[in-house]
Amino acid sequence: MSGLANDSRNNVVCETLRETSQEITSDRFGEADRKPHHARGWWHRLTAKRPSILPSTRKVSRHISAIRRAVTATVAVVASVGMLAACSTSNPFSGNASSDKTQAFTPAKGKAEATLNIASGSENKEVADAIQQAVDDSGVAVTMHYMGSLDIMSALQNGGDTYDAVWPASSMWISMGDTKHIVKDATSTSTTPIVFGIAKSKAEQLGWADANGTTKPVKTADIIKAVSSGDLKFSMTSATQSNSGASAYLAFMTALTGRDEPLNTSDLTNTQLTDQVATLLKGVDRSSGSSDWLKDMVVANPDRFDSMVNYESLVIQADKQLTQNGHDPLVAVYPADGIAVSDSPLGYVDRGQNLNDAFSKFQKALSSKDSKLLFERAGRRTGLGGTLAFADDSEVKQSFRSEWGITTSAEALKTIALPSADVINQALTVYQTKLRKPSYTIWVVDYSGSMSGDGKEGVVNGLTAALDPTQAKQSHIEPSDSDVNILIPFSSAAEDATRVEGTSTSQLLARARSTDASGGTNIYDGLTAALGLLPNDLSNYTTAIVLMTDGQSETRDKNYFTGEYQSRGQDVPIFSIMFGDADPDQLNELAKLSNAKVFDGRSGDLAAVFRQVKGFN
Numbered sequence: 001m002s003g004l005a006n007d008s009r010n011n012v013v014c015e016t017l018r019e020t021s022q023e024i025t026s027d028r029f030g031e032a033d034r035k036p037h038h039a040r041g042w043w044h045r046l047t048a049k050r051p052s053i054l055p056s057t058r059k060v061s062r063h064i065s066a067i068r069r070a071v072t073a074t075v076a077v078v079a080s081v082g083m084l085a086a087c088s089t090s091n092p093f094s095g096n097a098s099s100d101k102t103q104a105f106t107p108a109k110g111k112a113e114a115t116l117n118i119a120s121g122s123e124n125k126e127v128a129d130a131i132q133q134a135v136d137d138s139g140v141a142v143t144m145h146y147m148g149s150l151d152i153m154s155a156l157q158n159g160g161d162t163y164d165a166v167w168p169a170s171s172m173w174i175s176m177g178d179t180k181h182i183v184k185d186a187t188s189t190s191t192t193p194i195v196f197g198i199a200k201s202k203a204e205q206l207g208w209a210d211a212n213g214t215t216k217p218v219k220t221a222d223i224i225k226a227v228s229s230g231d232l233k234f235s236m237t238s239a240t241q242s243n244s245g246a247s248a249y250l251a252f253m254t255a256l257t258g259r260d261e262p263l264n265t266s267d268l269t270n271t272q273l274t275d276q277v278a279t280l281l282k283g284v285d286r287s288s289g290s291s292d293w294l295k296d297m298v299v300a301n302p303d304r305f306d307s308m309v310n311y312e313s314l315v316i317q318a319d320k321q322l323t324q325n326g327h328d329p330l331v332a333v334y335p336a337d338g339i340a341v342s343d344s345p346l347g348y349v350d351r352g353q354n355l356n357d358a359f360s361k362f363q364k365a366l367s368s369k370d371s372k373l374l375f376e377r378a379g380r381r382t383g384l385g386g387t388l389a390f391a392d393d394s395e396v397k398q399s400f401r402s403e404w405g406i407t408t409s410a411e412a413l414k415t416i417a418l419p420s421a422d423v424i425n426q427a428l429t430v431y432q433t434k435l436r437k438p439s440y441t442i443w444v445v446d447y448s449g450s451m452s453g454d455g456k457e458g459v460v461n462g463l464t465a466a467l468d469p470t471q472a473k474q475s476h477i478e479p480s481d482s483d484v485n486i487l488i489p490f491s492s493a494a495e496d497a498t499r500v501e502g503t504s505t506s507q508l509l510a511r512a513r514s515t516d517a518s519g520g521t522n523i524y525d526g527l528t529a530a531l532g533l534l535p536n537d538l539s540n541y542t543t544a545i546v547l548m549t550d551g552q553s554e555t556r557d558k559n560y561f562t563g564e565y566q567s568r569g570q571d572v573p574i575f576s577i578m579f580g581d582a583d584p585d586q587l588n589e590l591a592k593l594s595n596a597k598v599f600d601g602r603s604g605d606l607a608a609v610f611r612q613v614k615g616f617n
Helices: 003-025 041-047 057-085 122-138 149-157 172-177 200-206 220-228 243-257 271-281 291-300 312-324 356-366 369-377 394-399 421-435 454-467 469-473 506-514 523-531 558-568 584-594 606-614
Strands: 102-105 115-121 141-147 165-167 183-188 192-199 234-237 284-288 307-311 330-333 345-349 439-446 484-490 498-501 542-549 574-578 598-600
Touching: 102 122, 115 122, 115 149, 115 356, 122 141, 122 291, 122 312, 122 356, 122 369, 141 149, 149 165, 149 172, 172 243, 172 421, 183 356, 192 200, 192 243, 192 312, 200 330, 220 243, 220 271, 234 243, 234 291, 243 271, 243 291, 243 307, 243 421, 271 421, 284 291, 284 542, 291 307, 291 312, 307 312, 312 330, 345 356, 369 394, 439 454, 439 523, 454 469, 454 506, 454 606, 484 506, 484 523, 498 506, 523 542, 523 558, 542 584, 558 584, 574 584, 574 606, 584 598, 598 606
Parallel strands: 115 141, 115 165, 234 284, 234 307, 439 484, 439 542, 542 574, 574 598
Antiparallel strands: 102 141, 165 345, 183 345, 192 307, 192 330, 484 498
């Protein structure tokens, strides 16, 4: 057999061994056999004086059968351990827990004279070639730390934390965050407008593009009309967590004023204006905390997601992948009455670390012709006024394609004037508390025995950071009057839910604190319970299920849950937070099933992870 066939056969054997081992060692009766600190086990759960969570006769019988199977299977465990150890244990979450959040660049030749730690927007993942070119030319290594715009702003407010430079999508995050005046020499590296990327066939149906991809002038009022008629739904990042969402929101509102001047505080209390913006935002059918992840979601599921608000450069990247996969490309629609442009500034964070020279060398190399050419090949603009500096380059032409609705004319970019930092902050608060579509979040929380102590404390702190109005306000994720939050604790089985509406979340948080941690881990029973509590009309909310677990789940209810989820056809995202000994394969499977994402809470501040998850809802 060929090497590929052998690899495939070995993978099947290894996967079978893992599944067999999981069946044998999974906690079918409280995980007392697998985790010593689960000593109270299923019998404690059965005899505890809490009738609302008393297991059914069917489940008790299943536990007893599992005990018999476990005894018979012990010999099989011994026989398979050696074989299983020989199998690869790699998975997307192994190794560096932050591999999707950091990216290191080192010079191709010679030793780096210094290393810069850069707090960067996630969209800069797409210009890795330009970054590597600048690293090679300057001899300075860089480590990119990808995060949301609000996190970059917060880092600056905290004195820069441990970062040597910041590279947000827009200079407005530097102006709002640099209260200590520590950012030096901030310079734009490239520009890209925020546009609607709409599947070509959809844009034609709306009358906004012809068969050649040529778009017609579309005003913000036209977008509102399409949303109101039910003809347009789109995905968009959270305005309080990501620059593309914030910039689009500010552009919508500015355009609707009908003035060629920045927003002011009186605009934010203009009911007619805010009602129009709220109507437009009702068209958001998926929210995200990351522009790059939003692009990946659309590319992976083009039949489900046919429209998004995002950077022109990411629409271009999406089209390259969509067409390669044989799918309908997105057409870039530039709002005719006001558009926001990302200026992608790179600035030095002066904390007294004496890396000024290294930063200057890297920044200079990043502005070289070689690097700028790579920026444009990736879909960014580097010419004056948003034009292209290398329009005749064949690869640049392949990025800025007219059949994708891309226009390289600076006249098409009617750029809005950004308001002051104070007005932006107020506008974000108005968005979060009054204008965005209400969120409906079901928190499915692991209270198995292994969660006792630090695990439970971390979860309670995380929920508090995300849901307590005072704490959440610090991250612009505070609940609105129309939000719904539901807590479903689970261990060997799901417990009764606690539901709260609006900003009064204290009852839910009290339940989170008072629930005891004991028993096994059955994420599928908890998720099945969540499906039964979804709203009747999902279009009224940005809906999500958030699962938190620290252990490998038993699988007896897996098939039932999967069948229930698929039969509903509601496509509700299941975002998972894993920590402790959670099984990344199980959680990644849920993410794939529901077009969602797994967040890694195994290292760092769990409260920060909870805040990040809330940014996707």
